[in-house]
Structures are given as C-alpha cells and as structure tokens.
Amino acid sequence: MRNYIFFALLCVTALTQAQEALFNxxxxxxxxxxxxxxxxxxxxxxxxxxxxxxxxxxxxxxxxxxxxxxxxxxxxxxxxxxxxxxxxxxxxxxxxxxxxxxxxxxxxxxxxxxxxxxxxxxxxxxxxxxxGKQADLYRVQDVPHGTVVSRWYESDGLEMDRKISIYTPPGYETSEAKYPVLYLLHGAGGDEEAWLTLGRTAQIMDNLIAEGKANPMLVVMPNGNVIQDAAPGAGSAGYYTPQFMVPQTMNGVYEANFDEIINFVESNYRVKADKANRAIAGLSMGGYHSLHISRYYPDTFDYVGLFSAAIMAREDQSGEGVYADFEETLKKQMDNGYELYWIGIGKSDFLYEANTEYRAMLDKMGMPYEYVETDGGHIWRNWRVYLSDFVPLLFQD
Structure with missing residues (x-):
C-alpha cells in the first residue's frame, strides 16, 4: 500500500512539473x-x-x-x-x-x-x-468561401505527373455555370503552394468576389520548376532543402508545355474554354513565364499580368525554341488583340530598369499596356497588391 501511495504521489508530481513546463x-x-x-x-x-x-x-x-x-x-x-x-x-x-x-x-x-x-x-x-484597409483582403472574413484543391496532371512533355493547386469560387460545386480562368504563376524559389501561403490568394479572391469587385473565376497555380513534380516535401523527391533557382527552370521547356495545363483544366473543370475567358499572370520568374507563354501562344489569353517580371530571355536561350523571334511573336500577339496587358513594378525593385527598357520597346512597337508603379522592391507586399488590383480588371463585359 505504501508503495502504491508513493507511486501515485510520484505520478502527480511528474504531471504537475510537466504542466508547469507547458505553461511556462x-x-x-x-x-x-x-x-x-x-x-x-x-x-x-x-x-x-x-x-x-x-x-x-x-x-x-x-x-x-x-x-x-x-x-x-x-x-x-x-x-x-x-x-x-x-x-x-x-x-x-x-x-x-x-x-x-x-x-x-x-x-x-x-x-x-x-x-x-x-x-x-x-x-x-x-x-x-x-x-484594416488592404490587409482586410488577406484575412478570412465572414463571407462565402471558395475551395482550394491539389490535383495531379500528367505531363507528357515533362515526363512526369505534376502537382497543381486550383481555387474554385464560392458556389462552384452547386452550380452548373462555366467560369473563366486565371493562371497564376510563382517566382524563383516558389512552387504551387507559394501564391496560396505567401500570396493569400484564396482570401483575396473570396473577399473581392464577396464585395462584388471581381467576377467569380478559377485560379490555377502550377509548379513552374520543370524538374519538380511538386513542392519540396510534397512530391516524390521527399524532404530536401528548397533552392532559390532550380536547374532548367528558365530554359523554355515549361513555357512550351504549358498547353498541357490548359488542357487538363478545360477537360476537368466547368470553364469557358476560349481566349476571352483566359488570363495569365505571374511574379518575377512567373512574370517571365507569363510574358513568354502569352506570346508563344499568341491567341490564347486576353489578359496578361507581369508583376515585377524578369524581362526577356537569358542570353544563352535568346535564339532558340520558345525564345526565338521575340519581337515578331510579340507583334503577332498584339495584332491578334487582347483586353489587357498589365505591368506592375516597385520603384526600388532590382528589375526596375529591365522593365523600363521593356516598356520602351512596347512603346516603340505601339503595343498598348497599363502600367502601375509602387513603392518598395521585389517583395510579396507588392505582389499581393498587384493581384488585388489586377483581378478586378478581368473578364469584364
């Protein structure tokens, strides 16, 4: 009996110490x-x-x-x-x-x-x-909410199944309507999770739609790193240290095979499968991809957004494949017509000069665009604002 009492007191003491450690x-x-x-x-x-x-x-x-x-x-x-x-x-x-x-x-x-x-x-x-103000778009509000899912699509061009994040607007599951699509691309070091976690895309979309400032739409967020099937820790490579610049990321292969992503979305979701109901936008490297995808497929997107974009191809790729005939294909994109070509950059962004030179080229070509210049540099604070400003301009009658 004494041993039992001693053991019980020991357990109580240990539990008390554990609770104190937890609360401390x-x-x-x-x-x-x-x-x-x-x-x-x-x-x-x-x-x-x-x-x-x-x-x-x-x-x-x-x-x-x-x-x-x-x-x-x-x-x-x-x-x-x-x-x-x-x-x-x-x-x-x-x-x-x-x-x-x-x-x-x-x-x-x-x-x-x-x-x-x-x-x-x-x-x-x-x-x-x-x-308050802009930040309220990033909060979960008491409004109808969309759905975020992770899907896998088969990429013949990249020879692997690849993960993709997709936002569907409130009411998608119970509706028979078809919706437009925004393809939203991440920057270097990012993946299919970046726009959701760092960019607050789901919260921004829910709140803009609830306020009547944006039309309901799908937002498709692919992985732009061609050697990855998914974000670090979410794919077949398991857990490893993420890199800022993944090998082969900007060699044209992703852009050349982007039609696989469009085909997957249009085969699996109720969407309006035409140029007037497709938009593409991205930040930094994703702006680079958006620029080249939209001119490589020059009659595919009516809306293009370049957020702090890495402009032009790298010198070692400038004359090959996707990057060939840059100005000629850009002119074809212009001649085909579009609703919006939107460029945003921060005044202290390290890509500011490259964006200035690119706008000068567009001016010389007579290619129309809208330009927004903000304070700050190459930061998510700007990219969340650009997304919040860009989305209300899409798919307007």
Missing part, C-alpha cells in the same frame, strides 16, 4: 497587436545575451542575394526585464500582413509563442496581420 513555455503573448496598431514582440530567454527581431515591418536594408542586391528586412534590439522576458514595441504600423523572426545570440529562429508560419524558399517565418 506559453507564458508570453507574442505578437500582441494593440488598438492603435502598434505591436509588441516578446520572448522568454533568461540566458540570452542579445535578442533581435527582424521582419518586413522594419525599415528595409540592402542584402546580397543570388539575384544581386535586394531589399531585406531590418532588425531591432529587444530589451530584457528582471524575469528574463525580452520585448520590443513598434510604432503604429500600417495595415498589412507582416513576417518576422527572432535572432537570439546570432541564431535566427521563429517565435515559440506564435504558431502561424510560412515558408519562403528555405526560410521559415512567423506572420501576423495588422487589420
């Missing part, structure tokens, strides 16, 4: 967003010598990347109190979706008090939303 791990609230839109970050790290927070809510700094110098997040030092809780409070922040991470004694890590994470290439970051 959750003893801070971070980030805390106040009514005035300031935000406090907190971290319990009594043994740390320094803690910084880094994120896109701070003034940007120039950082070296494989694509040259680009805007990167700044950092701010947290202050430690007597309990070993580090904290930093911002000034009032504009409404926006932000990302951040902590740097503890030089080691970059996520916030243990915030379970909401996104992956951008190989970096994992916490996110939070300061509500």
């Amino acid at each position: 791990g959750q003893q801070v609230s971070s980030p805390e967003i106040y009514p005035d839109k300031s935000v406090t970050f907190r971290l319990s790290a009594p043994q740390a010598d320094s803690v910084f927070v880094t994120g896109d809510f701070l003034p940007s700094v120039k950082v070296d990347t494989p694509m040259g110098k680009m805007d990167g997040p700044g950092k701010a030092l947290l202050t430690k109190n007597e309990e070993g809780i580090w904290s930093f409070t911002t000034e009032a922040l504009p409404p926006e979706l932000y990302n951040y991470a902590f740097i503890i004694d030089g080691f970059k890590t996520t916030d243990p008090a915030n379970p909401f994470l996104v992956r951008d290439v190989a970096s994992v970051m916490n996110i939070f939303i300061v509500p």
Whole structure:
C-alpha cells in the first residue's frame, strides 16, 4: 500500500512539473497587436545575451542575394526585464500582413509563442496581420468561401505527373455555370503552394468576389520548376532543402508545355474554354513565364499580368525554341488583340530598369499596356497588391 501511495504521489508530481513546463513555455503573448496598431514582440530567454527581431515591418536594408542586391528586412534590439522576458514595441504600423523572426545570440529562429508560419524558399517565418484597409483582403472574413484543391496532371512533355493547386469560387460545386480562368504563376524559389501561403490568394479572391469587385473565376497555380513534380516535401523527391533557382527552370521547356495545363483544366473543370475567358499572370520568374507563354501562344489569353517580371530571355536561350523571334511573336500577339496587358513594378525593385527598357520597346512597337508603379522592391507586399488590383480588371463585359 505504501508503495502504491508513493507511486501515485510520484505520478502527480511528474504531471504537475510537466504542466508547469507547458505553461511556462506559453507564458508570453507574442505578437500582441494593440488598438492603435502598434505591436509588441516578446520572448522568454533568461540566458540570452542579445535578442533581435527582424521582419518586413522594419525599415528595409540592402542584402546580397543570388539575384544581386535586394531589399531585406531590418532588425531591432529587444530589451530584457528582471524575469528574463525580452520585448520590443513598434510604432503604429500600417495595415498589412507582416513576417518576422527572432535572432537570439546570432541564431535566427521563429517565435515559440506564435504558431502561424510560412515558408519562403528555405526560410521559415512567423506572420501576423495588422487589420484594416488592404490587409482586410488577406484575412478570412465572414463571407462565402471558395475551395482550394491539389490535383495531379500528367505531363507528357515533362515526363512526369505534376502537382497543381486550383481555387474554385464560392458556389462552384452547386452550380452548373462555366467560369473563366486565371493562371497564376510563382517566382524563383516558389512552387504551387507559394501564391496560396505567401500570396493569400484564396482570401483575396473570396473577399473581392464577396464585395462584388471581381467576377467569380478559377485560379490555377502550377509548379513552374520543370524538374519538380511538386513542392519540396510534397512530391516524390521527399524532404530536401528548397533552392532559390532550380536547374532548367528558365530554359523554355515549361513555357512550351504549358498547353498541357490548359488542357487538363478545360477537360476537368466547368470553364469557358476560349481566349476571352483566359488570363495569365505571374511574379518575377512567373512574370517571365507569363510574358513568354502569352506570346508563344499568341491567341490564347486576353489578359496578361507581369508583376515585377524578369524581362526577356537569358542570353544563352535568346535564339532558340520558345525564345526565338521575340519581337515578331510579340507583334503577332498584339495584332491578334487582347483586353489587357498589365505591368506592375516597385520603384526600388532590382528589375526596375529591365522593365523600363521593356516598356520602351512596347512603346516603340505601339503595343498598348497599363502600367502601375509602387513603392518598395521585389517583395510579396507588392505582389499581393498587384493581384488585388489586377483581378478586378478581368473578364469584364
């Protein structure tokens, strides 16, 4: 009996200690967003010598990347109190979706008090939303919601089955109507998940449709990396470290075989299968792909969106296959007619000069386009805005 009592007390003590450990791990609230839109970050790290927070809510700094110098997040030092809780409070922040991470004694890590994470290439970051204005498009609102599915299509040209993400608008399942389609392409280092997680595409579409600012449509988000069947961890290659530039990504093979994606969508979904009801848009590398796909198939899309696009083919591919006869095929696209050719770029984007040169070429050709210039550089904050501005212009009667 004594042994039983001793064992019971031991179990109770262990359970109590486990609960204390659990609650101690959750003893801070971070980030805390106040009514005035300031935000406090907190971290319990009594043994740390320094803690910084880094994120896109701070003034940007120039950082070296494989694509040259680009805007990167700044950092701010947290202050430690007597309990070993580090904290930093911002000034009032504009409404926006932000990302951040902590740097503890030089080691970059996520916030243990915030379970909401996104992956951008190989970096994992916490996110939070300061509500209001544009940022309300990125939130899940009390409106009818569309459906996001992952599908696999057979690619004869790329010799593999490939994964694709598809958004169908609210009411698609219960309707007999046919819908237009936006093909939305990611940038270098991205995949078929990027526009959903980092771009908030489903939330943007739900909210724009609910507000009557956009027509219901499908949004098709393929994987633009020709050697991948799916995003890292989601395909046959299993778990591996994602790369910024996947080999063979911009060699023309993806563009040449894009008709397989269109055929899959039009064979499996209730869509309007004509030029007037197809749009294509993409960011950075996806803008590059959108530019070349739309001119390689010059009578296929009535709407084209180039978001911070990587302009022109690389020199080693400029005279071959998809990239041959660039100006001639672009002129054929213009002569065939289209409803909208939309170009957006940030003033400090490292691709700004290339986009300026491309617009000069279009001006010389007499090829009409709409141009939007924003603050900031090569960042998701701009691309979410471009998507929000581009979608309401599509498929208008």
